[in-house]
Amino acid sequence: YLDAGHGGWLGWKNNMKDFVTTIKNLGVASHLRGFATNVAGYQALGKMCPEFDWCLNNAHPDDECCYDPCGLTAEWDPSQNEHNYAMHLHMAMSEGIEGFEPHIIIDTGRNGVANERADCANWCNIRGAGVGLIPTTATADPDIIDAYFWLKTPGESDGCTQTLPDGTQCPRFDADCGSPDSLGSWPGEPRAPEAGAWFDYQIKMLATNAHME
Known part of the structure; x- marks a missing residue:
């Protein structure tokens, strides 16, 4: 499975078209089972719509599958949740690369809370996040x-x-890890260790806010 970002990065139709072209030009499709999405991400899983662009132009505002905590559909991104992104990714790749029918795995380790960020561009140690669906x-x-x-x-x-x-x-400090949504940016919160290191405060928060079913 090749990393394919998430719907908030590659979900726009033009971005998806470029991604399909990249995969096609690399000639790697025959070596892939498919794609991994939302890896290390916080994008909501959501509910899968009947069609990947079902929610664009405010077409079905009362449909649960159009819930859009990041406001992506207002920016013409049809992949406002990871289920719809998976559908979009599968369709675009299947249509753009002959014989390629990719399958998707979605990282649900930290996307159990859909609306925890003030700005969905923030990605680092997000405050209020919770563990998502158990692996299945x-x-x-x-x-x-x-x-x-x-x-x-x-x-x-x-x-x-x-x-x-x-x-x-920290010698590898990234300013994004000082965002208002990031743990450690508020007074009284513990500081965050380097990427990949165990963050005890974070796992306790993720467990407290978990939605695993």
């Missing part, structure tokens, strides 16, 4: 989605705060 092959559409899986281990830090837990300065 019982998906919304098994013909497209192979599994929900915790591809990034819940509790692994996305990146460090400017000051590390031991009080030293």
Whole structure:
């Protein structure tokens, strides 16, 4: 499975068209089972719509599958949840690359809360996040989605705060990890360790806010 970002990055039709062209030009489709989406991400799983662009132009505002906590459909991104993104990705690749019928796995390790961010561009150690669905092959559409899986281990830090837990300065500090949505940016919160290190405060928060079913 090749990493395919998430619907908030590649979900726009033009972005998807470019992604299909890239995969086609690389000549790797025959080596792929499909794609992994939302890896280490917080994009909501949501409910799968009848069609991938079902929610555009405010066409079905009362349909549960059009719930859009990040306001992506207002920006003409039809992939406002990861289920619809998986459908879009599968369709675009199947139509754009002959003989390629990709399957998708979706990282649900940290997307159990849909509306926890003030700005959905924020991605680092998000405050208020929760663990999502437990790993399973019982998906919304098994013909497209192979599994929900915790591809990034819940509790692994996305990146460090400017000051590390031991009080030293983080040499790999990314300003995005100082966003208002990021743990450690509020007074009284523990500082975040470097990316990949165990973040005990985060895993306890993810467990408290978990929606695993």
